[in-house]
Amino acid sequence: MDKQELGAFLRTRRERLRPEDLGLPSGPRRRTPGLRREEVAVLAHISTEYYVRLEQGRAPRPSGEVLAGIAGALRLTDVESDHLHALAGTAPSRTGLHRRDVRPSILALLERLPQTAAFVTSAAFEVLAWNELAAALMEDFSVLGPLERNLARRAFLGSRKVDGSLYGVSDAAEFRHHVVMELRTTLTRYPTDPGITGLVDDLYDGSPEFARLWDRHDVQAAPMLTKTFRHPAVGEITVDCDSLALTDRDQHLVLYSAPAGSRDAEALALLNVIGVEGVSARPGG
Template identity: 40%
Template sequence: MDETLGTALRRWRDRLSPLDVGRPSRPGRRAAGLRREELAELAGLSVDYVVRLEQGRATSPSAQVVASLARALQLGPVERDYAYRLAGLLPPQEGTISTHVPAGVQRMLARLGEFPVGVFSADWTLLSWTPSWSVLMGDPSARTHVERNLVRAVFTPGPSTLATWPVLQEGDALKPALVADLRTALVDYPGDRALVGLVGELRSTSAEFTRLWDEGAVGRHISARKTIVHPEVGEVRCDCDVLTVPGCDIRLVVYTVAAGSADAEKLEFLRVTNGVRAGGSPPAGPGLFSTP
C-alpha cells in the first residue's frame, strides 16, 4: 500500500518518546509514543485536524502546517522533505531561510524548560519557545506568523506584537544589531522572497530602519541586558544571550537571571504559578513547540 502523509505521521508519532519533548512518561501509559493530543498541542494544531490528517480526510495542509509538524515530530531534513512531498508540496529550496529545528536541539530545549528560551529563524521569526518563555514574555501562540517576527515587531510603531507586555532594552544596541543581522541574512539567503519582502516592507514603513540599513553595518545580534515589565511581578532584569547552532542557521535566545537574586525569585514564582495574569487565568500556550 502506498504511504500517505497520514501513515507517515502515525509512524513518526509512535517512535517519539514523551521524554524527548519534555513530557513525563507516567506508569501505566498505554501509548509508547506521542498521543494525537500531545502532537496537536506541540504543533499548535487542533486535535481534530491531526486526526483528519492521519485518517487522510485532510489532504491539503499548508507548508506552515507541515513545517510545524516536522518540528514537533523532530524530523531530520530528509524526512522533513519527504513529509512535504507526501503533502503535495515542494520542500524548502536552497537559498531560502530554514525553519527546521534539529532534533538534538529540541531534546535539549525539552530539558531546559525552567529557562525562558525562544528559537528564531535567520530572519528573526519566532519558531518555538519553552513554557518559561510564555510566562515571562507573554504567550506567543495567539500571534500570527507575521507578528512573530522580532525585527518587524521592534520597528513597528506602537506596542510590540511579539511580547505581551513591555520588554525594555538596556542601551541602544538592539535595533542596529538586528538590522546588521538581517543584512547578513540577506547575503546568505538572497533567494528568500519573504526575507526580501520584509526588508522592502520595513524600508517603506520605518524611517529609522531605513536610516540604519543605509548606514551599512553588518554583524550579529549576540547578547544584551533587558528588563521585562511583567504585570504580576513588576520588573525582571535578565541577561539575554543569543546562541547559534553549528550547521543550522537558527538562534536560541536564552534569558537567565542571577541565582538567589530577587529576579530569580520572581521568575521562579512565575514558572511555578504558570504566569497567572491579573485576570486570574494562565496563558493558554501550546507547550514547547508551536506552529509558525
C-alpha cells in the same frame, strides 16, 4: 556580485573614517566627511579610477587581494571584511530559503530548562519554538501567526501593540540596531529568499527608523549580555542573555536566565508558576 550594494557599503565605510585616524592631515578644504576616494586608493595600493568605479557600481569583480587591500585601508573589522567579500561574490553564500524547522533535540532541550526562558529564532528573527517560561516572560507565541511572531516586525512595526513596545525591555533601541545589522548579513546569505527580501522591504517601507539604520550599512553587531524586562506581573526582571548559534540551520537558541538565589531568579521562578494563563488573566495582561 552585488555591485550597487558593494559600492554603497564602501562609501559608508569610507565616510565614517577621519583622516587623522590614519595619520593623514585633515586640512581645511574637506567638504565631505571621511576619507577622500584617492586616499583610500593609495592606502589600498590600487588606482583611484578603479576605486571610484567600485563605489559607483561600475567596476568588474575585484580580486581577493584587492579586497584585502581595501579592507585594510578602510580599517574593516573581520565581520565587515567577510561582508565585503560576500558582496563581491568571492565568499560562499547560501542559496534557496532559510530553514524554519527546528531539530527535535533542541525542542526537547527547551523543555528541560524550567528556570530559563528559552526560544529559537530563524535567520529572519521569527520565533520558531519556545518553552513556557519564555511565553510567560514575553508573550504567548502559540496564539500568534508567523508574522506576529517575528521579533524584527515586532521591534519596528509594533505588531499587536499600538505603542510599538517590545515587551518593556530596557534595550529596545539597541535591539533594533542589532536586528538591522543581522538582517543585512542574512540578506547577503539568502539574496533570493522572498521571506528575507520581503521582510526587509516591509521594514524599510514601514519604519523610518529601520530605513535610517539600514542606510548606514553597519554589519558589526555588539553582543547583548543582559536585558531588563518590565513585566506586568512581577515587575522588573534583569536576565543574562546567551545566544547560541545553531549553524546547521542558521538559527539561534536564545536563553534568558538569572543567577541562582537572586531576586531576578525568584521572579523567573514565580513566572514559571504563574504561567502564560496567569499573566494573561491579570489586569492589563
